[in-house]
Structure formats: C-alpha cells, structure tokens
Amino acid sequence: MTTSSAFEPGTGRWLTNIDKVRQVVRQELVSRQLTAHLPAAPVDVLDVGCGQGSQAIRLARAGHRVTGLDASDRMLDACREALWTEPAEVRERLTLVGGDGHAVPDLFGDRTFDAVLCHGVLMYQPDPAPLLRILLTAVAPGGLVSVLVRNGDALAFRPALLGNWRQAYDAFTSPAMYVNRLGIEARADRLGDMHATLHGLGLTVEAWYGVRTLTDALPDEAPPADITLVLDCEERAGRTDPYRHMAALYHLIGRTAR
Numbered sequence: 001m002t003t004s005s006a007f008e009p010g011t012g013r014w015l016t017n018i019d020k021v022r023q024v025v026r027q028e029l030v031s032r033q034l035t036a037h038l039p040a041a042p043v044d045v046l047d048v049g050c051g052q053g054s055q056a057i058r059l060a061r062a063g064h065r066v067t068g069l070d071a072s073d074r075m076l077d078a079c080r081e082a083l084w085t086e087p088a089e090v091r092e093r094l095t096l097v098g099g100d101g102h103a104v105p106d107l108f109g110d111r112t113f114d115a116v117l118c119h120g121v122l123m124y125q126p127d128p129a130p131l132l133r134i135l136l137t138a139v140a141p142g143g144l145v146s147v148l149v150r151n152g153d154a155l156a157f158r159p160a161l162l163g164n165w166r167q168a169y170d171a172f173t174s175p176a177m178y179v180n181r182l183g184i185e186a187r188a189d190r191l192g193d194m195h196a197t198l199h200g201l202g203l204t205v206e207a208w209y210g211v212r213t214l215t216d217a218l219p220d221e222a223p224p225a226d227i228t229l230v231l232d233c234e235e236r237a238g239r240t241d242p243y244r245h246m247a248a249l250y251h252l253i254g255r256t257a258r
C-alpha cells in the first residue's frame with residue numbers, strides 16, 4: 001500500500017482518457033522532446049509520478065533502464081497492465097516502485113540517475129521547490145531533469161475556449177489555482193517563476209516547450225485516424241513564439257552541473 005496524493009480522486013477519469021486525442025498529443029510531444037535531450041546510449045532514468053507509464057515504457061523500449069516511482073497503487077497497476085503486453089526485454093528494463101517522491105532519498109539512498117522526470121506532478125504540490133530539491137539529490141552530475149507543469153501564464157485560455165467564462169475570469173484574479181479537467185483543484189506555474197526555481201536549485205534550463213498549444217480544448221475523444229499532421233502542428237507551435245506561451249503545459253529540460 002503506497003501513500004496517496006492530491007491527484008488520487010482523478011485517477012479513474014485520467015485512465016479513461018489516456019487513449020484520447022489530448023493525451024496522445026501530450027505524451028507524443030513530451031516523448032519527442034525528451035528523446036532530443038537524452039543520449040542515444042542507454043542511461044538510468046527515474047520517472048517520479050510515472051503513473052500509467054506512458055513515458056517510462058517508451059524509454060524502456062528505447063533501451064534505457066527505467067525506474068518508475070508512483071504514490072498510487074491504482075496507477076502502478078495500470079502501468080503493470082500496459083507493461084504486460086511488452087516484450088520481455090522491455091519489461092526487464094522497467095522497475096516499478098510504490099512511494100512518494102519526497103521519499104526518494106530513503107527509497108534510493110546514494111543511487112543517482114542520469115535523468116529524473118517529474119511530469120504532471122508539481123501541480124499537486126503547494127510549492128514546486130521542496131519536491132524538486134529532493135529529486136535533485138538523485139540526479140547524477142551533468143544529468144537531466146524534465147518537468148511538465150501547468151502553464152500559469154495563460155490560465156484563462158482553456159476555460160474561455162470551453163465557454164466557461166466564470167472560470168476564465170477567475171483565472172485573472174487568482175492566476176495560480178485552477179480546477180483541472182479531472183475536477184481537481186490544482187496549481188499552475190508561470191514560466192518565469194519556474195525558470196527562477198530551477199536556476200535557484202542550480203540547474204541550467206536547456207530548453208522549454210509548450211505542450212498542447214492548439215489542441216487543448218478538443219473534446220475527450222479518440223484521435224483522428226491520421227494524427228500525424230495534428231502532432232506536427234503541435235510540435236511546431238510548442239517551439240514557436242508566441243504560440244508556446246499559450247500552451248496548456250510547459251515542458252522544461254534542466255541540467256545539473258558536471
């Protein structure tokens with residue numbers, strides 16, 4: 001039995017929508033961006049809040065040695081189920097651990113990883129810095145930190161596109177907090193603040209991307225048969241100003257000193 005997080009009430013809805021177009025866009029973009037920063041040769045990766053394992057499994061398929069850590073038994077079960085259909089060598093490269101990200105030093109001791117991922121987790125923390133500080137203890141010198149956070153610079157955009165004008169208006173008066181599509185109150189990060197936090201922790205921000213810039217207001221339905229063009233448009237928007245500033249999520253890649 002693992003600990004619970006503020007995300008837990010949204011687990012069912014999250015898993016129901018995992019194969020829908022918005023999730024497909026999110027996971028594919030994050031994967032492309034991550035791949036561009038990771039070495040081609042296999043490295044050790046820790047995915048904190050790995051959830052259903054969308055990134056962890058892709059990385060294991062690519063040959064990396066992956067440890068997935070999550071606070072939710074249900075999410076780890078979903079990951080195990082997805083992993084079951086993978087070839088044996090992929091299954092062997094992914095180890096799943098139950099526990100909270102704050103317990104990383106207790107769980108892994110002095111062990112370090114070449115890359116630590118923290119995707120879709122910091123919005124459930126009152127302040128991103130304490131958890132990030134703990135996770136940094138597990139990053140090898142010159143290692144990579146990948147974070148995916150809700151964009152707090154354009155929080156009114158999604159509710160406005162969905163016609164929820166009360167929530168859009170509130171986003172201007174209370175720019176850090178919002179209710180996400182899972183129905184959970186969560187926290188958003190402004191790009192400047194996240195840069196400052198990462199710099200303050202000694203990281204160099206190597207790159208940042210917008211994720212779900214053009215597709216965030218799409219209904220939760222199956223992706224179109226040919227999603228290639230959608231993904232390519234999203235990828236361009238996520239790397240281009242001013243579009244990427246309007247994305248639902250920011251993906252930042254940081255690096256520790258050598």
Ligand SMILES: C[S@@+](CC[C@H](N)C(=O)[O-])C[C@H]1O[C@@H](n2cnc3c(N)ncnc32)[C@H](O)[C@@H]1O
Nearest residue numbers: 005007049050051070071072075100101119120
């Ligand atoms: C929104 S899901 C994201 C899953 C995956 N990282 C992704 O991007 O597809 C958030 C996940 O983080 C986990 N989580 C939230 N807070 C956590 C914490 N403090 N420690 C470990 N896992 C946490 C939740 O259980 C859930 O599986």
